[in-house]
Amino acid sequence: xxxPSAGLVGSFRHLDSLLEAISRLHQAGYRDxxxxxxxxxHAIDEALKKPxxxxxxxTLIGCLLGxxxxxxxxxxxxxxxxxxxxxxxxxxxxxxxIIVFELTILFGGLLTLxxxxxxxxxxxxxxxxxxxxxxxEDRFGLWIRCEVRDFDxxxxxxxxxxxxxxxxxxx
Amino acid sequence: xxxxxxxxxxxxxxxxxxxxxxxxxxxxxxNLLVLAWGIFAWQYTIYRGLGVWGLTHPVMWAMDITNxxxxxxxxxxxxxxxxxxxxxxxxxxxxxxxxxxxxTVFALLTAGLFPLIHLGRPWFFYWLLPYPQGGGxxxxxxxxxxxxxxxVMTYMIISVLFFFTGLVPDVAVVRNRTTGWRxxxxxxxxxxxxGTDRQWRHYKAAYLFLAALATPLVVSVHSVVSWDFxxxxxxxxxxxxxxxxxxxxxxxxxxxxxxxxxxxxxRIFRLDTYLTQTHLENLAKLIILTGLIVGYAYVxxxxxxxxxxxxxxxxxxxxxxxxxxxxxxxxMILFNSLVPLLFFVKRIRTSxxxxxxxxxxxxxxxxxxxxxxxxTGLAHEYDPYSWxxxxxxxxxxxxxxxxxxWFFFWFLLFAKFLPVISIVEVKEELPPPMKSTGSEA
Numbered sequence: 153x154x155x156p157s158a159g160l161v162g163s164f165r166h167l168d169s170l171l172e173a174i175s176r177l178h179q180a181g182y183r184d185x186x187x188x189x190x191x192x193x194h195a196i197d198e199a200l201k202k203p204x205x206x207x208x209x210x211t212l213i214g215c216l217l218g219x220x221x222x223x224x225x226x227x228x229x230x231x232x233x234x235x236x237x238x239x240x241x242x243x244x245x246x247x248x249x250i251i252v253f254e255l256t257i258l259f260g261g262l263l264t265l266x267x268x269x270x271x272x273x274x275x276x277x278x279x280x281x282x283x284x285x286x287x288x289e290d291r292f293g294l295w296i297r298c299e300v301r302d303f304d305x306x307x308x309x310x311x312x313x314x315x316x317x318x319x320x321x322x323x
Numbered sequence: 324x325x326x327x328x329x330x331x332x333x334x335x336x337x338x339x340x341x342x343x344x345x346x347x348x349x350x351x352x353x354n355l356l357v358l359a360w361g362i363f364a365w366q367y368t369i370y371r372g373l374g375v376w377g378l379t380h381p382v383m384w385a386m387d388i389t390n391x392x393x394x395x396x397x398x399x400x401x402x403x404x405x406x407x408x409x410x411x412x413x414x415x416x417x418x419x420x421x422x423x424x425x426x427t428v429f430a431l432l433t434a435g436l437f438p439l440i441h442l443g444r445p446w447f448f449y450w451l452l453p454y455p456q457g458g459g460x461x462x463x464x465x466x467x468x469x470x471x472x473x474x475v476m477t478y479m480i481i482s483v484l485f486f487f488t489g490l491v492p493d494v495a496v497v498r499n500r501t502t503g504w505r506x507x508x509x510x511x512x513x514x515x516x517x518g519t520d521r522q523w524r525h526y527k528a529a530y531l532f533l534a535a536l537a538t539p540l541v542v543s544v545h546s547v548v549s550w551d552f553x554x555x556x557x558x559x560x561x562x563x564x565x566x567x568x569x570x571x572x573x574x575x576x577x578x579x580x581x582x583x584x585x586x587x588x589x590r591i592f593r594l595d596t597y598l599t600q601t602h603l604e605n606l607a608k609l610i611i612l613t614g615l616i617v618g619y620a621y622v623x624x625x626x627x628x629x630x631x632x633x634x635x636x637x638x639x640x641x642x643x644x645x646x647x648x649x650x651x652x653x654x655m656i657l658f659n660s661l662v663p664l665l666f667f668v669k670r671i672r673t674s675x676x677x678x679x680x681x682x683x684x685x686x687x688x689x690x691x692x693x694x695x696x697x698x699t700g701l702a703h704e705y706d707p708y709s710w711x712x713x714x715x716x717x718x719x720x721x722x723x724x725x726x727x728x729w730f731f732f733w734f735l736l737f738a739k740f741l742p743v744i745s746i747v748e749v750k751e752e753l754p755p756p757m758k759s760t761g762s763e764a
Contacts, residue, residue, distance in 0.1 A: 166758040190329055190496075191750045192523035200520055205528035211536070229453060229461035240465050247465045250547060254473040257540045261481045261533055265488065268529035269514075272522040276515025283517040285499035288492070290329035290756070295519075314758060 155184065159297040161282045162310035163317045167193065170292040173313035174199040177296060180309060188283065188293035210267025211260050218259025222252030281321040291316070327596065328763055329756070332749050333496055336742050339592035340497065343739055346591075351735050354728050361725010364718045365440055373443045375718045382701045382713035387441045389693040390726055393576065394434035395475065395548055396569070396689065398482070399541055400577025401427025403609075405485065406537035409530075415605055417748035418597045422588065423581045424486045425741075429733040430580075431479045433726050438471070440722065467547070467554045474547040481540055485533045491516050492526070492747045545573040552696065558635040559643070559700040562627065568620035575613035575659065576689035582606050582682035584734065586675055588743060597744050600673055607672035610663050610685070617692075618660030635705050642703040643695065647712055651691040652699070658688025 164170040170187060174196075177185060187196045226248035234242055269275070282295040294315075296306055307318050343351075368375055378385055404423035408416040439445040451472045453462045462469050495516035498509035516522065549569035552560035582603060589598040628640035643652050662684050666672040671681075698713050737743070756763050 165756060165763070167755040168757045168759050187520040188518050189520070189523070190518060191747055191755070192527050193755065196520055197524060202520065202524060205525045207525050207528040208532060211532040215536075225453060226464045230464060232459060233461050237463055237465060244465050247470070250470045250543075251464055251473050253543060254470075254477045254540075257536050257543075258477040258480060261477075261484055261536050264529050264532045264536070265484050268488070268525045272525040274514045274516070274522065276517070279515060279517060288496045288499055288516075288518050289333050 156297045156299050158300060158320070158322045159282065159295055160303060160306050160310065161284070161319045161321055162294045162296070162313075162315035163284065163286070163319075164292040164294065164314065165316050166314070167195065167292060169314040170294055171195055171199045173294050173310055173315060176309050176313055177294075177306070180305070182296055182298060182302075182306065184297040186282070186295040188287040188295065190288050190290060190292075205271060207264060207267040207271060210270075211264045214263025214266075215256045215260035217263070218255040218257070219252050221259065222255035223248070225255075226251050295321070327749075327753055329750050329753070332746055332753070333500075335594070335596065336744050336746050336749070337497065337500060339594065339743055340739060340741075347735070347739065351732075354731050354735065357724055358728035358732055361722055361728055364721035364725060368440070368443070368718055368722070369445070373441075375716060377713050377715045377719055379711050379713060381704055381709050381711050382698055384441075384701060385698055385713045386694075386715055386719040386723055387437045389690070389697050390723055391434050391437035391441075392548055392569075392693045392697070393690050394430045394437070394726065394730070395478075396545060396573035396576045396693070397580045398427040398430035398434065398478070398577065399545060399570070399573035400581050401425070401430070402482065402485075402537050402541040403574050403577070404581070405489070406534040406541070409534045410538060414752060415602055417752050418599075418744050419581065419585060419602050419606070420748070421489070421741075421745045422585055422743055423577075424482070424489065425734065425737045425743075426577065426581055426584065427482045428486050429730050429737070430577075431475070431482060432733060433730045435475060435479060436726065436729070438475075467550045470547045471551055474544045478540060478544045481533070481537055485537055487512070488526070488530060488533060489745065490741060492518060493742045493745060496746050497742065542570055545569045552700070557700045557704060558633070558639040559628075559696070562624065564620055564623055564627075568617070568624075571613050571616035571620065572659075572689060572692060575610065575617050575663075576686060578606055578610050578613060579682040579685035579689070582610075582678055583686060586679045586682075588738065592738075592743065594744065597749060600675075603675070603678055604672050607666045607678060610682075611666045614660055614663030614666075614685075621656060621660055639700065639703050643699045646699065646703065648695060648699050648702070652695050655688050655692040655695055658684040659692060662688070 162173060164173065167189075170189075174185060174187070178199075178201075185200060187200060189196060227243050230242050230244075230248075236242065280295075282293065284291070284293060287293040294310070296310075298306055303320065310318050376385070376387075401420075401423040404416055405420040405427070408420070438451075439448050442448060451462065451469070453464075491513055494509045495513040495518065498506060498513045501509055546566035546569065549565035553562055553565035555561060585598060585603065585606075589595060625640065628636045631637075643649070662681055665677070665681060671677045702712060703710055754760070754762050
């Protein structure tokens, strides 16, 4: 089923009102919800029943890739030059581990950022119409994508959970 | 702080970003003059060669490497406060971490200049990087100087990522309240941030992992810097204590620099509600810890110099405490390990003038420490016929002052263009607005 392009945005003064609205909408069978808030809150994630972020997988892949790059870079280039310096072996693992360590962190950090941007769909050129600047300040928002015929029952549900205002978006 | 509301936090922190007053412009342009003088001294070095510095055989590393080690050290406290205290869930970090992180980024921008300046021909800096070229020659990965390139560049990149990632939700608030070019600038930095649950979920995960990666990184960076010295066979440098000694010293100097900058920031922007005396007191307590570690390292160094029964080592130590640079040595002992002990007295660590004064003394002491380690080690090596004396010239001093001006140039811009306290993290520390408890946003 195609995702509805239209929806409703409820604005809340209080966190517990938002959580109440999420739980009522879930009970009524509405699953396509997105919360907007000025600060992150575990209670919102728990209420929305979202899975944990996959960013950690990106971090792990980045770290492994960095370590491998460090090993290959140091060993392969040293073998390529094959010049003994300071009486040390051509492939001197202990000093190379420093480069391996730094590249592990560097690649891990870069892929963590990449993973965040990809998963959070950033950067975003156009701000979604559901966004209100107050959701970055002192209000909580709940964006429900639904068919136009559902607007009335959803509005009633939001208002019953003490929504301050309800707007239609994306019609 | 708990009686604040979300909108009050926005208002108070954004107030610091209003158009600056005359004092700001005076300080900014005075600083710019010093910076211009420093740049002139550098250009003079490029034009005339490194001979215009006081470098003299055998002291071929002096003020520039001192400055490099000093500024890399200053960077460390930012990562301690922002990453390590974040992992330990230390609540008071929320108000101070943004400034500390800015100190990290700008100190690294400053530190990174010195190896380039010291090259003499900075346009060949890319020779330090491993890249394929016609001769098939690669960098020597067994050299501590190459480790340094990797460590400092990684630290720079990760610190910048961490700084800007932390800024994104905050600049979204600023974006919503500005117009014109400012709006476009902040909209670019905010990258379309809206605070959806999806964005927060991935953001928090990424922030946690960046903190977790930055923590071992920060320990590695000054260890690697210390190995620039410890890997050599110079008496006074060749020591296994160097890595922990440098890391503790780095955090010591960095904390002092953060206090030096936070005190005027708090006063000028009237942020007393957010940067309370408790925050400064906690930083002072950390300084007691790092000061004790640094003091311990001084004692161990002395003890080992004697106990090793190694003549050059002991001679070098005697020279350090009684020779031409002895004044700097005693300043270092006094300012880094003895003066900070005054913070054991509650009245002193809760008094702003004392905190400010002692933090500046520690900054001076730590700069002297870097100088004493580097210059006395080289000036008094094994053979008496090759002993030498480094005396800085006007060019050395001008470049050093220029580096301070370069750091403050970025810091002054930061203080006016970005939120100096994290809006989001301060809000996170407040109880959320709840209908059930009657608390409002």
